[in-house]
Amino acid sequence: MYILGIDTATKVCSVALAHDAEIIAEYTADAGTTHSQRLLPELDNLLNRAEVAKKDIDLVAVSMGPGSFTGLRIGLATAEAFAYARHTYLHGVDTLAALAYNCRFENILLSPVIDAQKGNYYQALYKWRGNKFVCVEPTMVVNVEQLFGRVGDNECLLMGECGKINNFPGNIKKAPENLLMPKAKSICALALRDFNSETDKRIFGLEPYYIRKSEAEELWEQRNR
Amino acid sequence: MKDALILGIESSCDETAAAVVKNGREVLSNIISSQIPVHQKFGGVVPEIASRKHIENIMPVIDEALAKANVKLEDIDAVAVTYGPGLVGALLVGVSAAKSLAWATDKPLIAVNHLEGHIFANFLADGDLKPPFMALVVSGGHTALVQVNGYNEFLLLGQSRDDAAGEAFDKIARVMGLPYPGGPEIEKLALTGNPHAIEFPTAKLDNPYEFSFSGLKSAVLNYLHNEQQAGRQVNFADVAASFQFAVVDALCQRAIYAMKRTGLRQIVLAGGVSANKTLQQTLAASMDNIGCSLVHPTPILCTDNAVMIACRGYFMYQAGITSSLSLNAQPSLRLCM
Numbered sequence: 001m002y003i004l005g006i007d008t009a010t011k012v013c014s015v016a017l018a019h020d021a022e023i024i025a026e027y028t029a030d031a032g033t034t035h036s037q038r039l040l041p042e043l044d045n046l047l048n049r050a051e052v053a054k055k056d057i058d059l060v061a062v063s064m065g066p067g068s069f070t071g072l073r074i075g076l077a078t079a080e081a082f083a084y085a086r087h088t089y090l091h092g093v094d095t096l097a098a099l100a101y102n103c104r105f106e107n108i109l110l111s112p113v114i115d116a117q118k119g120n121y122y123q124a125l126y127k128w129r130g131n132k133f134v135c136v137e138p139t140m141v142v143n144v145e146q147l148f149g150r151v152g153d154n155e156c157l158l159m160g161e162c163g164k165i166n167n168f169p170g171n172i173k174k175a176p177e178n179l180l181m182p183k184a185k186s187i188c189a190l191a192l193r194d195f196n197s198e199t200d201k202r203i204f205g206l207e208p209y210y211i212r213k214s215e216a217e218e219l220w221e222q223r224n225r
Numbered sequence: 226m227k228d229a230l231i232l233g234i235e236s237s238c239d240e241t242a243a244a245v246v247k248n249g250r251e252v253l254s255n256i257i258s259s260q261i262p263v264h265q266k267f268g269g270v271v272p273e274i275a276s277r278k279h280i281e282n283i284m285p286v287i288d289e290a291l292a293k294a295n296v297k298l299e300d301i302d303a304v305a306v307t308y309g310p311g312l313v314g315a316l317l318v319g320v321s322a323a324k325s326l327a328w329a330t331d332k333p334l335i336a337v338n339h340l341e342g343h344i345f346a347n348f349l350a351d352g353d354l355k356p357p358f359m360a361l362v363v364s365g366g367h368t369a370l371v372q373v374n375g376y377n378e379f380l381l382l383g384q385s386r387d388d389a390a391g392e393a394f395d396k397i398a399r400v401m402g403l404p405y406p407g408g409p410e411i412e413k414l415a416l417t418g419n420p421h422a423i424e425f426p427t428a429k430l431d432n433p434y435e436f437s438f439s440g441l442k443s444a445v446l447n448y449l450h451n452e453q454q455a456g457r458q459v460n461f462a463d464v465a466a467s468f469q470f471a472v473v474d475a476l477c478q479r480a481i482y483a484m485k486r487t488g489l490r491q492i493v494l495a496g497g498v499s500a501n502k503t504l505q506q507t508l509a510a511s512m513d514n515i516g517c518s519l520v521h522p523t524p525i526l527c528t529d530n531a532v533m534i535a536c537r538g539y540f541m542y543q544a545g546i547t548s549s550l551s552l553n554a555q556p557s558l559r560l561c562m
Contacts, residue, residue: 036317040324040550054329069273070314073280074321080284081325085298204284207277214273220266 001058003191004043004082005184008035008075009067009095010114010161015042016184017050021192023185025050030181035074043078057088059200061191063182064092065209066114066122066139072208080203089200091191094139094209098186099160100126101133103179109136109156111172113165116141121161122211123147133193141211148172229542230294232301232326233535234287236319237311237339239263239270241282242531245294245301249539250352253294255525255532258282261406268405269395276314283322290531298330303547305335305538307342309558310366316554324550335538336548339529340367340560341379343495345540346522346533354520359489361480362560363504364496365391365408368436368476369560370483373493376540381561382483383434390472391498393438397445397468401461411465412501418466423448425471433482441471473504477511484517493520500527 005016013035016026025046029038047054062079065072076092083090099112110126121144125137137150144165151172158165159175160182174180213221228247235242239260245253260278264270291298306323309316327334344360356378360371368391369384388396391408398407403414425444428437445468452459480492492512498504499521509519526532541547 034553036320037551037553039321040328044328044550054331069276070317073276073314073318076280077283077318077321078325081287081322082329084284084288085326085329204288205281207281210277214271214277216267216271216274 005188007063014184018188059089083203090203101186109154115161231535233531234306235531240529243287243290244531246535279318303333308336309555313556333547342533345537346526347493358491363498379561385436387439393442415466418462420466420470422463423467
C-alpha cells in the first residue's frame with residue numbers, strides 16, 4: 001500500500017511517501033514560507049522524485065491537530081480533495097502522537113507539545129513499551145507549570161514547539177534537534193498502524209482536532225452563561 | 226469547438242459553494258451551503274467559525290455540484306477557484322481543495338478574482354451580453370465603476386474612498402437592531418417608509434467616478450442618536466427608506482455620468498447589493514432616460530456563488546490564463562489587477 005503523508009499542523013511543512021512500513025521519501029521544511037504556496041509543489045516533487053504516480057497512492061494520511069487552525073485546514077482540504085479525486089482512503093493522525101512517535105526511546109516519558117498561544121500548550125504524554133507505542137495521558141491545554149506538573153518526577157523528553165520553554169526541572173530534557181520537528185513519515189507510520197478499510201473510506205466532513213473553540217464562541221458563551 | 230466544463234469553487238466569506246458551468250453560459254449545477262444562521266447570533270461573520278464551516282462542507286458541496294450536473298470529475302476541463310478578496314482562512318479552504326483536485330487529476334487551475342466573478346454573473350442573466358460595457362460593483366466590501374473592455378480587460382474608473390455601500394447598509398442595520406445580514410432587512414423595512422422623510426447628505430467629490438459613504442453613514446447614526454437623546458420616537462421605516470434613497474441616488478448619479486462620459490450603452494450591476502430591488506428599478510429607469518440598458522444577475526447569482534466563478538474561469542480558460550500550484554489566497558486582492 002502506497003501512503004502519502006501530510007503534516008502542516010505547525011510552521012513546519014512535511015510530506016512523505018511510504019510503501020507500507022518502508023519510507024521511500026520525505027521532505028521537511030521549516031523555512032517560513034506559507035503552506036498554501038508550498039504544500040502542493042512539494043507533494044508534486046516528492047512523487048516525481050520517488051517515481052510513483054498519483055494513481056498508485058492508496059491511502060492519504062494527514063496530521064489532524066492540535067496545531068495552527070489554518071495550517072490544519074490547508075492540510076486537510078488538500079488531503080480530502082486528493083482522496084476524493086483519486087478514490088483513495090483517508091486517515092487522520094493525531095499531531096502530538098506523530099511527534100512522540102518520532103522519538104523511539106523506551107522507558108522514558110515522551111511529552112510532545114504544540115503552542116496553543118498566550119503561554120499555553122497542547123500537551124499529551126506517550127510511551128514506547130517494547131514495540132508498542134501508547135498514549136498514557138490525553139491531550140490537554142496547559143500552562144508551563146501544569147505541563148511540568150503532568151510529567152511529575154518521571155524522566156521525560158519534550159518535543160514539538162518547545163522552543164520558548166525554559167528552566168526545566170532536572171528530569172525533563174528537550175529531544176535532540178533532529179527529532180523536535182513534526183515528520184510526515186510518522187504520520188504515514190501511524191496511519192498504517194491504525195488503518196481501517198471501513199472507516200477510512202470516509203473522506204467527507206472530517207474535522208481537525210481543534211481542541212479549542214473559536215475565541216468568538218468562548219466570549220459568547222461567557223456572556224450568555 | 227469542443228464543449229468546456231468548468232468546476233467553480235467559492236469560499237471567500239460565509240457561503241461554501243461549488244458549481245459546474247458549460248461553455249461559460251449554461252449552468253449545470255449551483256450548490257450553495259450558506260452559513261448565515263451560524264453567524265447570526267454574533268451579529269456578523271466570525272472568520273474562524275466561517276473557516277470551520279468551510280472545511281466541513283467543501284468536499285460534500287463539490288461532490289453535490291458534480292452529481293447534480295451529472296458529470297464526473299474526470300470530465301471537467303478546468304478547476305476555477307476564488308483566491309481573493311475575502312477572509313484569508315476561508316479563502317484558503319477553497320484554494321487548497323481546488324489546487325489538490327487540479328493536481329490529482331492533472332487539470333488546469335484557474336485563479337479567479339471574486340469581484341470579477343460578480344461582474345461575470347451577468348453573462349448568465351443575459352445570453353447576448355458582450356463587452357464593452359460598464360459594471361457598477363456594489364457589495365459589502367466594494368463600490369466601484371469598472372469599464373469592461375474585453376473578457377479579460379478591465380479598467381477601474383473609480384471606487385469608494387471609504388466605506389463600501391454594503392458596509393453602510395450593514396452598519397446602520399446593526400444600530401437599528403436588525404438581524405445580520407442587514408442589507409435585505411433595510412430594504413424590507415424601507416418598503417413601508419417614506420424615502421423623502423429625512424434628507425441625508427451625500428458626499429460631493431471632485432472625481433465624479435468616486436464614491437464616499439462614510440459621511441452618509443455618520444449622518445444616519447447621528448440622526449438616530451439625536452432623536453433618541455431628545456426622547457423622540459424614531460420612525461425606523463422612514464430612516465431605512467431615506468438612507469436607501471441616498472445610497473441609490475449616489476450610485477445612479479455616478480452611473481449616469483460614467484455612461485455619458487464613456488459613450489457605452491450597457492451597464493451591469495454586480496455584488497451583493499445588486500440584489501436590492503430599489504437599486505435595480507431606479508438604475509433601470511435612470512438608464513432608460515439616457516437611452517442605455519441595465520443587466521443585473523438573477524437573485525441567486527447576486528449573492529456569493531460558484532457559478533459566477535466558473536463563468537469567469539471559463540473566459541480565462543479560453544484565453545489560456547491558468548495558475549501554478551503555488552497559488553496563494555490574496556485577502557486584499559483588488560479589482561483590475
